Amino acid sequence: MTGVLVGILVVDDHPVVLTGLTALIGSDPALRVVASARSASQALALDVACDVALLDLQLPDGDGIDLGVRLKQRTGCRVLILTMDADETTVIRALASGLDGYLLKDADPEEVLAALHTAAAGSMVVGRGASAAITTAARLAPRTDALASLDARDLEILELLVRGLPTSQVAARLYLAPKTIRNRVSEILGKLGVGSREEAVQLARAAGVGR
Numbered sequence: 001m002t003g004v005l006v007g008i009l010v011v012d013d014h015p016v017v018l019t020g021l022t023a024l025i026g027s028d029p030a031l032r033v034v035a036s037a038r039s040a041s042q043a044l045a046l047d048v049a050c051d052v053a054l055l056d057l058q059l060p061d062g063d064g065i066d067l068g069v070r071l072k073q074r075t076g077c078r079v080l081i082l083t084m085d086a087d088e089t090t091v092i093r094a095l096a097s098g099l100d101g102y103l104l105k106d107a108d109p110e111e112v113l114a115a116l117h118t119a120a121a122g123s124m125v126v127g128r129g130a131s132a133a134i135t136t137a138a139r140l141a142p143r144t145d146a147l148a149s150l151d152a153r154d155l156e157i158l159e160l161l162v163r164g165l166p167t168s169q170v171a172a173r174l175y176l177a178p179k180t181i182r183n184r185v186s187e188i189l190g191k192l193g194v195g196s197r198e199e200a201v202q203l204a205r206a207a208g209v210g211r
Contacts, residue, residue, distance in 0.1 A: 005031065006030060006031050006051045006116065007032060007033075007049065007051045008025050008031055008032065008033050008034065008050060009034060009035050009036070009037070009043065009050040009053040009054065009071075010022060010025070010035075010036045010054050011036070011039075011053065011056060011059070011067065012036075012055075013039060013056060013059055013060050015038070018036055018038065021082075022036060024113065025113070027113075028116075034048050034049070034050050039060050039061045040061050040063075040064075041061050041062075043067060043071070044071075049075060049077075050077050051077060051078065051120050052077060052116050052120050053071050053077050053078070054080050054082055054112075055071075055079060055080070055082065057081055057085050058083065058085070064083065065081065065097055065099065068081065068099045069099070079099045079100050079101075080101040080102070080119050080125060081101070082105060082107075082112070083102075084104065086129045086130060086132070087205070089205055091130045100125065101115055101118075101119050101124060101125030101127075102125070102126055102130040103115055103125065103127035103130065104127050104129040104130060107127050107128070107129075111127065111128075115127070146192045147204070147209070149191045150192075157170060157174070157181065157184055158204050160173060161200065161201050162204050162205060162209055167181050167182060167185075
């Protein structure tokens with residue numbers, strides 16, 4: 001898109017972030033902010049054409065991924081998610097939904113600008129932190145089939161672990177003794193072929209448990 005200004009729509013509910021992104025984009029002579037919004041509804045109400053939409057993931061009235069899908073369907077623009085969330089399932093959901101990139105907010109300003117140019121040119125963009133999340137998910141994916149070996153009670157326990165509950169609270173929720181939960185967790189680790197609760201939780205998240 002040499003010689004043509006790339007129009008950017010920026011959506012973020014934090015005024016300071018929105019102002020900073022607008023200033024950053026304005027510092028690049030090949031880019032221009034054509035509109036900005038602080039919510040999904042505001043973005044959808046805009047009657048403006050853009051080449052790339054740069055969207056926060058967590059919006060006060062919706063999800064940036066869902067908003068991105070609607071914007072692409074409506075305008076055909078390219079869509080990048082810019083967020084602090086590096087969870088591998090979220091990254092993969094964004095890309096599987098047809099969005100064009102995923103960046104983390106700790107990216108260098110130059111990386112953000114380069115990502116906008118890359119997306120405008122029609123290529124996929126995955127930031128460094130998000131790339132690591134995808135690598136983790138790809139590593140875990142072949143092992144998620146092991147969840148089929150778990151029974152209904154195992155899955156109940158695993159879902160509570162994914163939610164961050166300690167053994168005592170898991171036991172209370174399921175009306176079981178803490179020792180019973182510890183024994184069941186050990187059995188679950190064996191069925192999944194992992195060595196720790198943390199690995200089991202990571203594997204479960206990659207498979208969508210607790211989503």
